[in-house]
Amino acid sequence: MNIGLFTDSYFPQVSGVATSIKTxxxxxxxxxxSVYIFTTTDPHVAKDAVEPNVFRFSSIPFVSxxxxxxxxxxxxxxxxxxxxxxxxxxxxxxxxxxxxLGKYVAKQLNVPAVHTYHTMYENYLHYVLNGKLLRPYHVxxxxxxxxxxxxxxxxxxxxxxxxxxxxxxxxPMRVIPTGVDLAxxxxxxxxxxxxxxxxxxxxxxxxxxxxxxxxxxxxxVLSAFPQILAQVPxxxxxxxxxxxxxxxxxxxxxxxxxxDHVLFTGQVPHHRVQDxxxxxxxxxxxxxxxxxxxxxxxxxxxxxxxxxxAGEYTEHLLDDPSLGITFTSTAGMVKAAVEYLQHPHAFDDxxxxxxxxxxxxxxxxxEQVLSFYRTxxxxxxxxVYDEDKDGEFFE
Numbered sequence: 157m158n159i160g161l162f163t164d165s166y167f168p169q170v171s172g173v174a175t176s177i178k179t180x181x182x183x184x185x186x187x188x189x190s191v192y193i194f195t196t197t198d199p200h201v202a203k204d205a206v207e208p209n210v211f212r213f214s215s216i217p218f219v220s221x222x223x224x225x226x227x228x229x230x231x232x233x234x235x236x237x238x239x240x241x242x243x244x245x246x247x248x249x250x251x252x253x254x255x256x257l258g259k260y261v262a263k264q265l266n267v268p269a270v271h272t273y274h275t276m277y278e279n280y281l282h283y284v285l286n287g288k289l290l291r292p293y294h295v296x297x298x299x300x301x302x303x304x305x306x307x308x309x310x311x312x313x314x315x316x317x318x319x320x321x322x323x324x325x326x327x328p329m330r331v332i333p334t335g336v337d338l339a340x341x342x343x344x345x346x347x348x349x350x351x352x353x354x355x356x357x358x359x360x361x362x363x364x365x366x367x368x369x370x371x372x373x374x375x376x377v378l379s380a381f382p383q384i385l386a387q388v389p390x391x392x393x394x395x396x397x398x399x400x401x402x403x404x405x406x407x408x409x410x411x412x413x414x415x416d417h418v419l420f421t422g423q424v425p426h427h428r429v430q431d432x433x434x435x436x437x438x439x440x441x442x443x444x445x446x447x448x449x450x451x452x453x454x455x456x457x458x459x460x461x462x463x464x465x466a467g468e469y470t471e472h473l474l475d476d477p478s479l480g481i482t483f484t485s486t487a488g489m490v491k492a493a494v495e496y497l498q499h500p501h502a503f504d505d506x507x508x509x510x511x512x513x514x515x516x517x518x519x520x521x522x523e524q525v526l527s528f529y530r531t532x533x534x535x536x537x538x539x540v541y542d543e544d545k546d547g548e549f550f551e
Contacts, residue, residue, distance in 0.1 A: 159190065159244065159245055160192050160194060170397075171224075174426075180334075180518075183519065190209075197213065198215075211237055239264075248272070249274065270528065271303060271309050296322075310330060311332070335516055335518040336457045337518045338518070359392055360392070362381075362394070363435075364440060379486070393418045433458035437460075441464045456509070462479065470482050478508045
C-alpha cells in the first residue's frame with residue numbers, strides 16, 4: 157500500500173505530532189507498506205539534504221506560533237509527486253496548509269482520505285490576537301468544513317472523539333492512541349544526563365518534558381515544588397523543552413527561592429529524549445489540555461512513574477499505581493510525587509506494566525491504523541457509489 161502522510165509539523169521540529177507521525181511511518185513500513193511524508197521546509201534542514209521519502213514544500217513561520225511552519229503554495233507539485241508515487245490513500249495530520257494539500261491530492265487522485273485530529277484547538281485560541289479574534293464556534297465551523305468529504309477520522313483519545321462528536325461530525329471515527337516504539341526505550345542511555353547536569357546518582361529528579369508553553373501549566377508544578385522540597389530536600393525539578401513561557405518560569409523559580417533546585421535544559425534533540433526519561437525518577441505534569449499526552453506513554457515505556465492531572469484519558473491510562481497516579485488538586489500532586497520519590501519501588505508490578513505496554517506499543521498502533529484505513533476505503537467506495545447513483549438519477 158502506498159500511503160501519503162501530510163503534516164505541517166515534522167522533524168527536526170520537536171512535537172508530539174512529529175513523533176506520532178514518525179512512529180506511524182516506521183511501523184507501517186515495517187508491515188510492508190510504502191510511506192511518503194509531505195511536509196514543510198525547515199530552517200534547520202539544508203535545501204539539498206537527502207531525506208528518503210520526505211517531500212518538503214516552501215513554508216513560512218505560523219502566525220503567533222513561530223516555531224511551527226505553514227506551507228505557501230505547492231499544490232501542483234504535490235499532485236504531481238503523489239501521482240508519481242501512485243498513492244493509495246491520503247492521511248492528513250494537520251488542518252492547515254499540508255492538510256488542505258492532502259485533501260486536494262486525494263480528490264485529484266480519486267483515493268480515500270483519512271485525518272488524525274491531534275490538537276484541541278479550543279485550548280489554543282489565545283495564540284491568535286490574545287484570543288480576541290477566534291471563538292470555539294469558529295473551531296467547530298472550520299472542522300466541519302475541513303472534514304467534509306473525508307472518509308474517516310482517527311482520534312487519539314476519547315476526549316478528541318467527544319469534541320468532534322459535539323461538532324456534528326458524521327463520518328467514521330475511531331479512537332486510536334498513538335503508540336511508542338518500546339525497543340527504543342529499552343536501550344541503555346547513550347549519555348549520562350545526571351553527570352552532564354552535575355547531579356548525584358541518588359538525587360531525586362522530577363521531570364517536566366514538553367513545549368514550554370503557558371497552556372502546559374508548568375507554573376502550577378513550580379508553585380507546588382516548595383512543598384515537595386519540604387519533604388524531599390534534595391529533589392530537583394528538571395524542565396526539558398523550550399517555548400514562550402520559559403523566561404516567566406525562570407523568574408518564578410527565582411521568586412520562589414527554589415532556582416537552585418530547578419534546571420531548565422532548553423530543547424533536547426529527539427534522539428536524546430529517552431536519556432532524560434531514564435535519568436529521572438518521576439514524570440510530572442499539571443497540563444489539562446493534552447489530547448492524549450504522548451510523553452506519558454513514553455515515560456511508561458521507559459519504566460518511569462507518572463504524576464498527572466486526572467482526566468478521562470489519564471485515569472484510563474494510569475489505572476494502577478505501578479504506572480502512575482492522577483491528581484485533582486495541588487495537595488494530591490504533592491502527595492503523589494513525594495510518595496514515589498520517597499518509596500521508588502513500593503508500587504512495582506511488572507505484570508501490570510507489561511500488559512499496559514502492549515496497549516501503548518507502536519505495533520498495536522500500526523495494526524489499528526491499517527484496520528481503519530480499510531474502514532475508510534469502504535466509506536470512500538460508498539461515497540463514489542452514491543455519487544454515481546445520483547448522477548444517473550439526474551440524467
